[in-house]
Amino acid sequence: MAMYRKLGKKTKLRKALLRSQTTQLLYKGKIITTEARAKEIQKIVEPMITLAAKEKDNYETVTVQAKQAQRDKDGKRVKEEKDGKKVTVYDTVEKQIRKDKPSRLHARRQIMKMIYPVVEVPAQASGRKKNTKKVDLVGKLFDEYGPKYAGRQGGYTRIIKIGQRKGDAAMMVQLELV
Numbered sequence: 001m002a003m004y005r006k007l008g009k010k011t012k013l014r015k016a017l018l019r020s021q022t023t024q025l026l027y028k029g030k031i032i033t034t035e036a037r038a039k040e041i042q043k044i045v046e047p048m049i050t051l052a053a054k055e056k057d058n059y060e061t062v063t064v065q066a067k068q069a070q071r072d073k074d075g076k077r078v079k080e081e082k083d084g085k086k087v088t089v090y091d092t093v094e095k096q097i098r099k100d101k102p103s104r105l106h107a108r109r110q111i112m113k114m115i116y117p118v119v120e121v122p123a124q125a126s127g128r129k130k131n132t133k134k135v136d137l138v139g140k141l142f143d144e145y146g147p148k149y150a151g152r153q154g155g156y157t158r159i160i161k162i163g164q165r166k167g168d169a170a171m172m173v174q175l176e177l178v
Contacts, residue, residue, distance in 0.1 A: 004040060004043070005039070007037060007040065017037070018037075018040055018041060018044060019114060019115065019116055020116060021037065021041050022044050022045055022048075022114060023115045023116045023137065025041060025045060025157075025176075025177070026045065026048075026115060026137055026140070026141060026145075026177075027118050027135065027137060029176060029177050030175065031175050032162065032172060032173070032174050032175075033173065033175060034165075034170045034171065034172060034173070035159070035161070035171040035172075035173050038175040039159070041157075041175060042159070042175070045156070045157055046154060046156055046157065048141065049141070049145055049146075049149055049156045050156075051107045051110065051111065052111070052142050052145055052146040052149075053145070053146045053149045053150045054107075055104040055146070056146030056150060058100070058101045058103055058104040059098045059101060059104055060098075060099050062097055062098075062099045063095070063096050064096075064097055065092055065094060066092070066093050066094075066095050067090040067091070068090065068091050068092075068093045069088050069091075070088075070089045070090065077089075104142075108138055108142070111141060112138055115138070117134065117137075118134070118135040118137050119132060119133070119134055119135070120132065120133050120134075120135050152178075155178065156178055157176065157177055157178065158175075158176050158177075159173045159174070159175055160173060160174045160176070161173050162174055
């Protein structure tokens with residue numbers, strides 16, 4: 001008996017497929033795929049969420065001093081002249097940041113191995129490049145899914161059978177987070 005399904009693909013292609021579908025499941029909350037793929041994705045996602053739930057509060061809050069540029073009423077940086085050069089004026093601001101403890105940092109890196117970076121691109125053509133932003137999927141896993149599933153003892157995903165695919169009659173399912 002095999003430990004995993006080969007899904008009719010070579011190793012690199014199979015791993016890329018599973019990583020991309022895992023990423024989409026965590027980003028969107030549900031995906032439609034074949035039954036065999038869904039069962040393999042479940043094996044990957046469930047331990048990730050368990051790790052995030054276990055390490056959800058494992059950080060310390062630290063206050064740091066940071067420089068922040070002064071802005072005028074139009075939102076532009078305030079500049080002053082020093083030695084014939086225009087230099088930006090900065091204020092010192094106190095900020096509170098979360099500092100991961102070593103076990104949470106290790107868990108974060110373990111999760112980052114199995115998901116792709118997600119970039120959110122707006123639908124409109126105007127301002128597409130300017131409004132493109134990166135999504136912190138690992139942060140979402142720790143901050144949103146970790147507390148949500150902290151009380152559960154596994155079973156974070158659900159498979160709902162949709163029916164057979166028209167071309168090859170493969171069983172299609174909807175894999176979603178509970």
